[in-house]
Structure formats: structure tokens, C-alpha cells
Amino acid sequence: MLEKDIEQILFTKEEIENRCAELGKQISEDYKDKKPLIIGVLRGCVPFMERILENLDIYCTVDFIKVSSYEGTNSTGTLIIKQDITTSLVDKEIILVEDIVDTGLTIKKLIPLLYDRGAKDVKVCTLLHKTAREKYHNDLDYIGFFCEDHFVVGFGLDYNEYYRNLPYIGVLKKEIYNN
């Protein structure tokens, strides 16, 4: 049913899972002597966060934050915290888990906020990075896949809250959001 709205599949479930296993292994190696706090950026992070966590063989804790800078397919420019972290960030080594870094605005605004609250270090792990629309540069430490300038959905990514449950990442047909 959902598949009829998809123009093209960019990354299959298997490709995503294999990449998550690689990223998990790399993070486990990098953090083997640390106990990071993994913060998922809701809601898009959920399936990716789950795949990353199951591939981590380290002591780590988990929290979530919900922010918004988007309405429909457009960035509004301001970051609103809709649901906050409940863990203390003092002296924590944090890995932020994002579904996609597009203009870079969300991460750019989120990272200083975490440092302001006492974080010792903040690294970013994103499933996708759309370089074409990057306006705010961030150092991204772990990148699942680079992605062309399409509006993509699936594997956590939504269009008006739908399509998050697609097991793959695909390009949404333009007629869906132009209507």
C-alpha cells in the first residue's frame, strides 16, 4: 500500500542493517573505555537507534530528545524542543543519533545546548547525510549513507508523520507532497 507512493528505493533494509552493524562495531571500538550516553533525536531516529544499540558491545546509557525545525518538507529555521532529555549531561560523552542531517541546522543548534548543560564531548551519528543542502557545517562522526537531494521517507523518516514504518529508505513521489 505505501509502496505506491515511493518513486525509488535508495537503501534496502538489508543495506541499512549491514551498515548499522559496521557503525556499531566502529562505535564500540571508539568507546570501549568510555560509557557514552546515546541520545536519539525523536521521532525519526527510532529504527536506526535500535539497530545501532543492538550492535554496541559497550556500557552505555540511552535518552531521547524531540526537536522540530520542519513543517511538511520545509525547514522553518528555528529549533523548538518538544520533549527534553531527563538525564544529567554533566561530564557525559554523548553520541547524538539522528535520522538525517540536511541543512545541518538541527545539529548546529542542538550541540551547543548539550555543552551548555555540561556535556564533556558530543559526537554525531546520522543514518543519512544530504550534502547538497548543507548550510551549516557540522563535524559528523558516523554517517550511514550519503544521500542526493531528494525528499526521502522510511526507516523512521516521515512525511507529515506517515511512512516511518517503511522498512527501507525511498524517495517520496513529488505528487504526494505537491497536492
Ligand code: 5GP
Ligand atoms: P536539518 O536541520 O539538518 O536541515 O534537518 C534535520 C531534520 O530535517 C531531520 O531530523 C528530519 O526530520 C528533517 N528532514 C530533512 N530532510 C529530510 C528528508 O529528506 N526526509 C524527511 N522525512 N525528513 C527530512
